[in-house]
Amino acid sequence: MSGANFDLFFEPAYGRAISVGDGIQRLTANNPNPFTFRGTNSYIVGGSSVAVIDPGPQDEAHFKALMAALSGRQVTHIFVSHTHRDHSPLAGRLQRETGALTVGEGPHRPSRPLREGEINPFAESSDMDFVPDIAIRDGQTISGDGWALTGVLTPGHTANHAAFALEGSGILFSADHVMAWATTVVAPPDGSMADYMASLDKLIARNDGLLLPGHGGPVTTPAPFLRGLKTHRRLRERAIVERIRAGDGTIAKMVEVIYRDVDRRLHGAAALSVLAHIEDLMERGEVTADRPPSLVAHYRLAGG
Structure with missing residues (x-):
């Protein structure tokens, strides 16, 4: 393979929670653009007691769809993969509504200090308000009723990017680190290519069976796809x-x-x-x- 084979087929099903695995639902926010593809994916994991992964942007329709999908269920944790405004801002409102604890690697920060005269071109795209209740460590597992998610820290796209592994399933919520439809934007000073490549090697070594990204559809054959991404970058x-x-x-x-x-x-x-x-x-x-x-x-x- 000379590079990754990207899959542009994706039905977002705006406003509806669809099943993408045992005890996993996906809702896609209607915020499509050249960087978000068809929109940002939020995931609900669990049964009567659940975790929400990446609640998404400040979007009224998406919030109502989330609340409808969560009706009758207790939300105990809100996991945030990273602090771009298409992923994390709705966490605060969802927390106020549910009382859930927020989980993430940490608040937003650049991968390196700004150089003299440098302006961060993605500053307006960053959520500077999010501070997690639980700063998850690499390999730390947080459990709920019938689910357990382990932090897999994957800096590169942002310094605080994290993926989450659903224990016992072979499924990794890969957020923006790996997506089926395109390569990840790695843009200094928020992003670091050296960190991104190291994180890619980390996922290659994990050998997960399915990746559920922050945008677009699943990566169903992670091993060759990840190797293809690495080849593409090289x-x-x-x-x-x-x-x-x-x-x-x-x-x-x-x-x-x-x-x-x-x-x-x-x-x-x-x-x-x-x-x-x-x-x-x-x-x-x-x-x-x-x-x-x-x-x-x-x-x-x-x-x-």
């Missing part, structure tokens, strides 16, 4: 090195060539993805620049 890294070798010293020039077949609305995110790769390459001593890595720096191969 090929993208090599493409960046080749563009630098060819004389394209700026990220803007690299994006024009490497992403020429990609919707131009996504070129801003693509530029940040290239920056994430370059930061990793510079840390490994393969690429150098005329200043600290940024969207406007000029790059060359180390020793070139």
Whole structure:
């Protein structure tokens, strides 16, 4: 496989909770865009006593659909995979309504400090208000009536990104770290490519049987798909090195060539993805620049 085989088929079924596994329901928020695909997936896990994973954005229709699906059941925990505004903001309202405890890796933070003069392009997309009641540790299991979820910390997309493994099922709620429909946005300073690749290796080693992502449909064959994602990222890294070798010293020039077949609305995110790769390459001593890595720096191969 030269890269991941993406699956664009997905029926969101807005406003309805649909079964996607034994004791697992999915509700998709009607917030589609180029980054969320058909919308953000919220999951309900359990029977009469449940956990909610990623309650989603501040959206009245989605909140009402969640409350309807939860009617007659006790919500004990609200798990949040990470603090982007399409995943976590509804946690506060759901907690006030249900009294459930919130669970997450921690509050929002960048993967590295901002450099002098740098502006975080995704600041408005980040939920700075969420602070979990329980800061889950890697490998920590939180249990309810008939369910147990274990934290699998997967930094990369954000510094505080976490996946959750449903014990005894082989199912991992992979949020935005792995999705069937597209690669994950890794955009500094929120994201880190080195962290993302390490987290990808972590999931490859786990060998889960099914991934339920934060957007789009399930990943039904995780092992080859994860290997394909890793190959895709390495090929993208090599493409960046080749563009630098060819004389394209700026990220803007690299994006024009490497992403020429990609919707131009996504070129801003693509530029940040290239920056994430370059930061990793510079840390490994393969690429150098005329200043600290940024969207406007000029790059060359180390020793070139």
